[in-house]
Amino acid sequence: MTEQNTGDVRIEPYDSPAGGWGSARSLVEILTREGVPVTGSAMLMKQNKPDGFMCVSCAWAKPAKPLAFEYCENGAKATAWEQTRRRATPDFFAAHTVTELLGWSDYALEEQGRLTHPMRYDPETDRYRPVSWGEAFAEIGQELKALRAEDPKSVVFYASGRASLETSYMWALLARLYGNNNLPDSSNMCHEPTSVALPQSIGAPVGTVLLEDFETTDLLFFFGQNVGSNAPRMLHPLQEARRRGAQIITFNPLRERGLERFTNPQSPVEMLTRSATKISTQYHQVKAGGDLAALTGLCKILIAQDREAVAAGKPAVLDHAFIAEHTNGFEDFVAFCDRADWPGIERRSGLTRTALEAAAAAYARAKAVIGIYGMGLTQHRKGTETVRMLVNLLLLRGNIGKPGAGICPVRGHSNVQGQRTVGITEKPELAPLDRLKELYDFEPPREKGLNTVESCEGILDGSVRAFVSLGGNFLRAIPDTGRMEPAWRRQRLTVQISTKLNRSHLVNGTVAYILPCLGRIEIDQQASGPQAVSMEDSTARFHGSRGVSDPVGPDVRSEPWIVAEIAKAALPHNPRIDWDAWVADYARVRDAIEATYPKVFHDLNGQMFRPGGITKPLGARDRKWETETGKANFAVPEGLEADPDLPERGPDVLDLITLRSNDQFNTTVYGYDDRFRGVKGTRDILFMNRADITRLGLKDGGSVDVEAVAGDQVARRVGGLRVIAYDIPPGNCGGYYPELNVLLPLWHHDEQSKTPAAKAITVRVTAAT
Numbered sequence: 097m098t099e100q101n102t103g104d105v106r107i108e109p110y111d112s113p114a115g116g117w118g119s120a121r122s123l124v125e126i127l128t129r130e131g132v133p134v135t136g137s138a139m140l141m142k143q144n145k146p147d148g149f150m151c152v153s154c155a156w157a158k159p160a161k162p163l164a165f166e167y168c169e170n171g172a173k174a175t176a177w178e179q180t181r182r183r184a185t186p187d188f189f190a191a192h193t194v195t196e197l198l199g200w201s202d203y204a205l206e207e208q209g210r211l212t213h214p215m216r217y218d219p220e221t222d223r224y225r226p227v228s229w230g231e232a233f234a235e236i237g238q239e240l241k242a243l244r245a246e247d248p249k250s251v252v253f254y255a256s257g258r259a260s261l262e263t264s265y266m267w268a269l270l271a272r273l274y275g276n277n278n279l280p281d282s283s284n285m286c287h288e289p290t291s292v293a294l295p296q297s298i299g300a301p302v303g304t305v306l307l308e309d310f311e312t313t314d315l316l317f318f319f320g321q322n323v324g325s326n327a328p329r330m331l332h333p334l335q336e337a338r339r340r341g342a343q344i345i346t347f348n349p350l351r352e353r354g355l356e357r358f359t360n361p362q363s364p365v366e367m368l369t370r371s372a373t374k375i376s377t378q379y380h381q382v383k384a385g386g387d388l389a390a391l392t393g394l395c396k397i398l399i400a401q402d403r404e405a406v407a408a409g410k411p412a413v414l415d416h417a418f419i420a421e422h423t424n425g426f427e428d429f430v431a432f433c434d435r436a437d438w439p440g441i442e443r444r445s446g447l448t449r450t451a452l453e454a455a456a457a458a459y460a461r462a463k464a465v466i467g468i469y470g471m472g473l474t475q476h477r478k479g480t481e482t483v484r485m486l487v488n489l490l491l492l493r494g495n496i497g498k499p500g501a502g503i504c505p506v507r508g509h510s511n512v513q514g515q516r517t518v519g520i521t522e523k524p525e526l527a528p529l530d531r532l533k534e535l536y537d538f539e540p541p542r543e544k545g546l547n548t549v550e551s552c553e554g555i556l557d558g559s560v561r562a563f564v565s566l567g568g569n570f571l572r573a574i575p576d577t578g579r580m581e582p583a584w585r586r587q588r589l590t591v592q593i594s595t596k597l598n599r600s601h602l603v604n605g606t607v608a609y610i611l612p613c614l615g616r617i618e619i620d621q622q623a624s625g626p627q628a629v630s631m632e633d634s635t636a637r638f639h640g641s642r643g644v645s646d647p648v649g650p651d652v653r654s655e656p657w658i659v660a661e662i663a664k665a666a667l668p669h670n671p672r673i674d675w676d677a678w679v680a681d682y683a684r685v686r687d688a689i690e691a692t693y694p695k696v697f698h699d700l701n702g703q704m705f706r707p708g709g710i711t712k713p714l715g716a717r718d719r720k721w722e723t724e725t726g727k728a729n730f731a732v733p734e735g736l737e738a739d740p741d742l743p744e745r746g747p748d749v750l751d752l753i754t755l756r757s758n759d760q761f762n763t764t765v766y767g768y769d770d771r772f773r774g775v776k777g778t779r780d781i782l783f784m785n786r787a788d789i790t791r792l793g794l795k796d797g798g799s800v801d802v803e804a805v806a807g808d809q810v811a812r813r814v815g816g817l818r819v820i821a822y823d824i825p826p827g828n829c830g831g832y833y834p835e836l837n838v839l840l841p842l843w844h845h846d847e848q849s850k851t852p853a854a855k856a857i858t859v860r861v862t863a864a865t
């Protein structure tokens with residue numbers, strides 16, 4: 097493994113709150129390093145403002161009345177990273193062979209700066225060489241045509257969740273015109289359990305909570321979401337809610353700093369007095385994958401208390417009127433909870449009945465409750481069931497479809513939710529195929545396409561011949577990277593539309609291209625003038641975004657232009673689609689989006705810059721359940737185990753959680769510090785419970801090897817990690833994604849949605865040899 101450290105490694109507990117001075121310092125460091133002016137940065141002033149650009153980091157809601165600085169430490173880091181003065185020019189590529197670059201860390205690759213020129217892989221010299229855009233599209237078009245003639249299903253069109261609604265709409269149309277629904281996106285590794293669970297439970301594929309609900313809620317549950325690092329702007333509404341007296345109950349194996357204390361870096365008083373708001377009022381360190389059991393315990397307590405209350409003639413604990421009018425499957429669910437036994441619940445959750453009773457008591461008192469969750473719930477074998485279990489808890493007291501309440505998945509990439517809304521999906525039933533047929537006079541493919549895991553399987557078995565990628569770093573983000581890399585090279589064609597160099601570019605197909613594109617922060621000049629784009633946030637609101645800074649270079653093009661050129665080069669002419677007119681004026685793409693989705697979009701062009709955004713219509717918010725039963729459905733899980741089919745486990749086997757540090761955005765590594773967790777200068781670490789360290793004969797600070805226990809004859813190992821004694825439940829250990837993806841078997845995924853189960857990988861840890 098490439099070493100992921102700076103040589104100056106320090107591990108010290110970090111006592112400060114999230115936000116605060118630590119955040120200000122960390123930000124200045126990165127702005128300086130990337131050559132972005134620190135003071136008076138006009139760019140940052142426009143971040144997440146109604147007339148500015150929408151942050152390229154997370155998807156959290158954008159308020160109608162933004163703060164003076166409506167960005168967080170990590171949003172500003174993302175801006176600095178994109179707006180860096182550094183450039184990965186053709187000279188850089190001439191100086192390094194691809195084989196040499198394969199030995200570089202993720203950090204070192206992206207730190208070369210923005211890509212400036214279209215590049216084609218040259219096998220003779222093992223280098224990427226510059227080509228003209230014209231040559232690039234001619235060859236890509238020819239290759240794609242040849243593959244289409246053989247089998248249109250042999251090509252995959254991947255999208256990472258950053259591209260705008262406009263680009264995404266064009267991308268999905270390109271794939272369908274090409275002849276497949278092979279449209280995996282980063283959501284397949286992320287919130288796919290949400291997209292599967294919520295339609296089953298409440299008839300809507302996305303969360304129901306709006307930003308205003310934070311103003312009236314009494315209680316927020318936080319399941320497996322690390323707000324301080326991954327959605328820090330949410331700390332402001334949370335702080336406000338806490339000040340009003342709302343409770344926050346967290347379930348997380350780790351004591352994450354942002355969920356404990358927060359100092360608002362934009363409040364001079366808080367900064368000077370070093371005061372902080374306590375965020376969580378209860379903190380439950382559930383075992384990895386123990387949420388299904390913990391949630392069952394909570395529901396079991398509430399059901400039992402309700403029975404007692406009703407029998408004693410006291411007010412009911414459950415909302416029986418809501419359950420009767422709006423839900424289905426309640427009796428079966430009650431039977432399941434009654435059957436679940438306490439020793440099983442306590443063992444699997446790692447929490448005591450008393451602890452769960454405290455959480456249930458707070459829930460029973462609260463009038464309006466929000467259930468927030470992230471990767472800690474979704475990335476398990478039973479991820480979809482676990483999400484449905486959280487909905488069950490909310491349904492018991494009518495906490496969906498009323499102010500201050502609802503289900504709130506915290507989405508990842510800044511437009512990942514929007515991509516689904518405009519057709520990037522491998523599931524044909526989610527795309528308006530008949531409408532597309534009508535609009536564009538072609539026969540859209542009706543067969544299910546490949547999701548992320550299935551694309552990987554196709555690459556392994558040779559049926560996928562080409563991978564065309566709209567952003568992202570697929571090969572680094574997926575499971576089983578050790579098995580996938582050699583298979584990846586057997587593809588005929590790899591094309592990646594990217595802003596920065598990453599490892600996916602270096603493991604190339606026979607014909608391979610890197611196409612450099614503009615980021616969202618840059619001014620995108622087209623025939624009709626500078627263009628705006630739109631996106632959807634985590635609360636299903638659409639916002640316009642306008643670039644504010646100069647393009648990084650003369651040979652860098654916009655994503656819509658690149659997608660249109662690929663379409664023109666690879667597809668037969670379609671008189672109904674004028675790709676050039678769309679590129680000349682993105683408002684025409686928005687017209688097409690509106691024509692395709694008349695129920696969702698109305699006057700997008702006119703309203704997209706409205707402060708606070710356009711609210712997407714969602715039946716569940718008004719208790720209109722668009723499910724098969726016409727009601728909200730309680731779900732009965734199979735059992736309490738979120739990661740059931742693991743092989744026989746001895747006492748030396750641990751469950752590994754793969755985590756993000758505070759200094760990364762997915763596979764983009766900004767630096768080697770994880771401030772809140774007290775790690776400095778390294779990513780080569782393994783957090784372990786002290787008792788496990790002793791029990792396994794290891795040493796705090798010692799070096800260990802980690803091997804996956806998958807029972808499938810494939811060797812999956814990572815060597816030389818440093819053990820850190822940490823406050824993590826016994827039997828669990830933690831380390832960083834993407835470095836540890838080599839340990840994650842491809843088949844270890846959520847049963848229903850196929851999201852890789854990256855939060856519970858069974859491993860054996862031994863002293864380094």
Ligand SMILES: Nc1nc2c(c(=O)[nH]1)N[C@H]1C(S)=C(S)[C@@H](COP(=O)(O)OP(=O)(O)OC[C@H]3O[C@@H](n4cnc5c(=O)[nH]c(N)nc54)[C@H](O)[C@@H]3O)O[C@H]1N2
Binds near residue numbers: 508
């Ligand atoms: N700065 C920054 N922002 C980001 C990203 C980034 O990498 N950096 N990534 C973006 C993307 S694409 C996404 S999807 C989101 C991801 O944001 P999150 O959903 O926060 O994802 P993670 O950091 O992977 O893990 C979330 C938390 O789950 C906890 N956890 C692990 N296993 C379990 C479990 O079994 N049960 C429970 N209850 N908790 C568990 C971990 O301790 C961790 O605190 O953030 C987005 N925003």
Ligand SMILES: Nc1nc2c(c(=O)[nH]1)N[C@H]1C(S)=C(S)[C@@H](COP(=O)(O)OP(=O)(O)OC[C@H]3O[C@@H](n4cnc5c(=O)[nH]c(N)nc54)[C@H](O)[C@@H]3O)O[C@H]1N2
Binds near residue numbers: 286475568594833
């Ligand atoms: N073990 C483990 N694996 C995981 C996870 C985990 O928690 N644990 N998390 C999963 C999750 S939630 C996700 S979302 C995936 C992330 O998977 P991806 O979305 O595929 O990966 P990113 O790291 O976000 O992609 C970074 C690259 O995107 C490109 N890029 C950046 N901005 C732009 C832009 O504006 N346009 C274009 N065209 N390209 C751009 C840059 O070249 C950069 O190198 O990883 C998943 N993998």
Ligand SMILES: [Mo]
Binds near residue numbers: 282285286508
């Ligand atoms: Mo994600």
